[in-house]
Amino acid sequence: MSSLSDKIENYLRELIKRYEGEVEIKRNRLADDFNCAPSQINYVLDTRFTVERGYIIESRRGGGGFVRIIKVKLNSKNEAIKNIIKQLESPLQPKEAKGIVKRLFDNNLISQRDRIILEAAISKKSIGFNDDEKNNIRTQVLKNTLKAIFKI
Amino acid sequence: MSSLSDKIENYLRELIKRYEGEVEIKRNRLADDFNCAPSQINYVLDTRFTVERGYIIESRRGGGGFVRIIKVKLNSKNEAIKNIIKQLESPLQPKEAKGIVKRLFDNNLISQRDRIILEAAISKKSIGFNDDEKNNIRTQVLKNTLKAIFKI
DNA sequence: AGTAGAAGGTCAAAAAAAGTCAAAGTAAAG
DNA sequence: CTTTACTTTGACTTTTTTTGACCTTCTACT
Numbered sequence: 167m168s169s170l171s172d173k174i175e176n177y178l179r180e181l182i183k184r185y186e187g188e189v190e191i192k193r194n195r196l197a198d199d200f201n202c203a204p205s206q207i208n209y210v211l212d213t214r215f216t217v218e219r220g221y222i223i224e225s226r227r228g229g230g231g232f233v234r235i236i237k238v239k240l241n242s243k244n245e246a247i248k249n250i251i252k253q254l255e256s257p258l259q260p261k262e263a264k265g266i267v268k269r270l271f272d273n274n275l276i277s278q279r280d281r282i283i284l285e286a287a288i289s290k291k292s293i294g295f296n297d298d299e300k301n302n303i304r305t306q307v308l309k310n311t312l313k314a315i316f317k318i
Numbered sequence: 319m320s321s322l323s324d325k326i327e328n329y330l331r332e333l334i335k336r337y338e339g340e341v342e343i344k345r346n347r348l349a350d351d352f353n354c355a356p357s358q359i360n361y362v363l364d365t366r367f368t369v370e371r372g373y374i375i376e377s378r379r380g381g382g383g384f385v386r387i388i389k390v391k392l393n394s395k396n397e398a399i400k401n402i403i404k405q406l407e408s409p410l411q412p413k414e415a416k417g418i419v420k421r422l423f424d425n426n427l428i429s430q431r432d433r434i435i436l437e438a439a440i441s442k443k444s445i446g447f448n449d450d451e452k453n454n455i456r457t458q459v460l461k462n463t464l465k466a467i468f469k470i
Numbered sequence: 471a472g473t474a475g476a477a478g479g480t481c482a483a484a485a486a487a488a489g490t491c492a493a494a495g496t497a498a499a500g
Numbered sequence: 501c502t503t504t505a506c507t508t509t510g511a512c513t514t515t516t517t518t519t520g521a522c523c524t525t526c527t528a529c530t
């Protein structure tokens with residue numbers, strides 16, 4: 167008794183397997199094939215192809231648009247990064263953010279070079295400090311850069 | 319399944335590579351080859367061969383008219399970086415910032431890895447968009463990360 | 471010099487995709 | 501049988517590309 171979402175999920179998993187971890191789809195086309203609302207595809211993506219499960223989604227709108235699903239190889243490093251990403255929810259202050267980067271480095275999860283870049287990115291100098299919105303941005307920056315690293 | 323614009327872009331890049339950084343085309347002729355409106359060529363030029371990415375466009379109208387695309391060579395690496403950093407003054411929109419990163423990568427000044435990380439850092443997803451303050455933060459992030467990379 | 475025709479430029483509307491969000495519907499748990 | 505969690509649907513938004521009508525600049529020819 168699998169739901170439509172499950173079927174779409176299975177279908178995508180198959181595709182991803184066949185194409186060795188990376189696949190590109192047309193959202194509307196796929197929705198059409200499965201006879202559902204396009205936004206259902208997003209639902210499936212949002213609930214089943216998350217970072218926690220080791221996927222990254224990229225997309226482009228407009229003519230020739232697409233949705234790309236990338237399966238990330240889950241070694242222990244990525245596993246660890248993934249967990250840290252999951253914890254990045256509440257707005258981080260500069261010091262806290264820096265602490266996380268240090269931790270990543272100390273545990274050999276990112277290189278020295280990565281560390282230098284990340285620290286510069288999230289620094290007070292770059293983003294500023296004190297209001298919640300800035301800290302929010304900082305958290306997003308850290309989160310997205312980690313996702314990017316995770317993908318590489 | 320890339321868009322027409324992508325195809326034209328690729329074609330032009332090829333040409334530019336083949337002719338060592340400078341190429342001259344007939345706009346209408348090219349549009350005809352690709353079976354599109356002439357203004358589409360301008361669209362491609364405007365969105366993909368921008369100054370941030372290190373291209374200069376020259377053209378002449380009238381009989382014997384042409385469009386010339388010139389890829390600007392960066393002199394010594396450090397010089398180039400310094401200049402790019404110096405130019406990071408006015409608030410950059412996501413696309414502009416991304417253009418700069420692309421250029422740095424295309425010119426072998428940063429690695430693919432750096433590029434992916436920087437793009438994630440300055441993305442709309444990380445910082446947001448539309449108000450001047452956000453764009454300012456974006457510019458600072460780019461500036462500081464580049465400074466960090468080149469330890470200036 | 472004056473003008474026709476040949477290029478290229480501009481701008482905005484239409485079209486093509488994808489994203490978001492919340493309401494309505496179902497299934498599962500208690 | 502009620503409450504909660506998960507799915508499905510649809511209306512509306514945003515982004516990107518494509519098309520076309522009209523404008524400007526140049527060259528060549530009389």
